[in-house]
Amino acid sequence: MIEIAPSVLAADLADLAGALDIAERGGADLVHVDVMDGHFVPNLTIGPPVVAALARRTRLPLDVHLMVEAPERLLDAYLAAGAARLAVHWEAATHLDRLLGAIRAGGARAGVAVNPATPVENLVDVLHACDFVLLMSVNPGFAGQAFLPRTLDKARRLSAEIATRALPVTLELDGGVGLGNAAAAVRSGVKTLVAGSSVYGAADPVAAIGALRRAALEGSR
Ligand code: DX5
Numbered sequence: 102m103i104e105i106a107p108s109v110l111a112a113d114l115a116d117l118a119g120a121l122d123i124a125e126r127g128g129a130d131l132v133h134v135d136v137m138d139g140h141f142v143p144n145l146t147i148g149p150p151v152v153a154a155l156a157r158r159t160r161l162p163l164d165v166h167l168m169v170e171a172p173e174r175l176l177d178a179y180l181a182a183g184a185a186r187l188a189v190h191w192e193a194a195t196h197l198d199r200l201l202g203a204i205r206a207g208g209a210r211a212g213v214a215v216n217p218a219t220p221v222e223n224l225v226d227v228l229h230a231c232d233f234v235l236l237m238s239v240n241p242g243f244a245g246q247a248f249l250p251r252t253l254d255k256a257r258r259l260s261a262e263i264a265t266r267a268l269p270v271t272l273e274l275d276g277g278v279g280l281g282n283a284a285a286a287v288r289s290g291v292k293t294l295v296a297g298s299s300v301y302g303a304a305d306p307v308a309a310i311g312a313l314r315r316a317a318l319e320g321s322r
């Protein structure tokens with residue numbers, strides 16, 4: 102099954118309730134929330150009170166992507182805020198195994214996010230501890246950047262490793278995802294497609310979610 106996760110970072114930030122409504126009406130599976138701290142990435146976005154407010158306003162699970170330094174200081178706050186899935190960056194984590202354990206103990210699905218320049222082979226000794234891997238297909242920090250096609254090769258390599266070991270780990274692709282690359286992403290082993298600009302920048306964002314799902318399903322045939 103394919104999952105579509107609209108990223109509210111690309112929506113009108115003065116109307117987050119409207120962004121949630123679009124995701125629900127479009128039949129999205131998750132809502133992707135980008136947390137940036139102004140240190141790990143050069144942008145500053147959403148904190149725990151806003152995530153809690155989003156959780157109160159939607160029945161969709163929140164897929165929270167932490168682009169922060171020292172994520173261990175913030176895990177509890179985002180778990181309490183209602184994250185259903187919580188991803189920490191490989192590049193920001195010193196004790197990744199411990200962090201993933203804490204996310205699972207907090208009742209959320211645990212994810213590792215990797216930047217474009219980070220080889221997926223670095224994950225070989227942590228795959229057993231996570232539920233999903235978030236592959237960045239842009240350099241994190243902003244919505245609306247161009248997709249980096251090399252990421253598909255990373256997805257293929259990682260999904261081969263996951264299949265060989267029969268692990269219950271899924272792949273999420275984040276950055277520049279749209280109609281032109283959704284099928285190729287799914288063919289490369291991706292299950293969860295994050296879409297910011299291709300949804301919220303579309304003339305009809307509700308229809309864009311359905312169109313993206315149909316495009317993605319072409320890759321699963
Ligand atoms: C980038 C964020 C992405 C971004 C996706 O740092 O992690 O989730 O919002 O937006 P698009 O789809 O426009 O690249």
Ligand code: ZN
Binds near residue numbers: 133295
């Ligand atoms: Zn993201």
